[in-house]
Amino acid sequence: MLRSLVRSTVSIRRASRSAGAVNTTALPWRGLSSAHKGDTTTSISDHSWRQQNHIWTEDEVQERMRTSGLKHVPQRASDVVLQQMVRLAYHSFNAATGYRHDDPPTKAIGYRLIILESIAGVPGMLGGMFRHFRSLRQLERDHGFIFTLLEEAENERMHLLVCMRFFEAGPLTRVVVQAGQGVLTPFFA
DSSP states (O other), X not given: OHHHHHHHHHHHHHHHHHTSEEEGGGOTTTXXXXXXXXXXXXXXXXXTTOOOOOOOOHHHHHHHHHTTTOOOOOXXXXXXXXXXXXXXXXXXXXXXXXXXXXXXXXXHHHHHHHHHHHHHHHHHHHHHHHHHHHHHHHTOOOTTHHHHHHHHHHHHHHHHHHXXXXXXXXXXXXXXXXXXXXXXXXHHO
């Protein structure tokens, strides 16, 4: 049994160097995951799930700039209610942070960024944690989505660290951040 497993693994490595995709019926771990039912070939690369950054052409940039002013017009009552809820949250947050759209003070921008970035990492961390538990519970691979969610949480943390180099967080800011994370963590969970 062990010998056949080693032979299969060696042949897979050789095949991955030459072809990039192999027949999964030769894989010793076939049948452990139901993620690719009906798919007889899969990429051997363990990093095949990573997203690639799109490099925009000049035409794509110009098209996005041309259509950037278009706004969504609510169609149904639920659209109007949701739009008003978002506006209320936006203007409430502006009032709480002292942000003014016409002439934003530097201190308000710093306060706003610190709060937003410290709370923005919560959904990615919770999502990665729950996907991890689901993968353990179902005894199946996640195919990289855990990493994507944790990478997003790490990205938000790095944004926060960059903001902290420019803006000082006082005791009130730290309390607001902790309260925001404490309230939103059960909400997102």
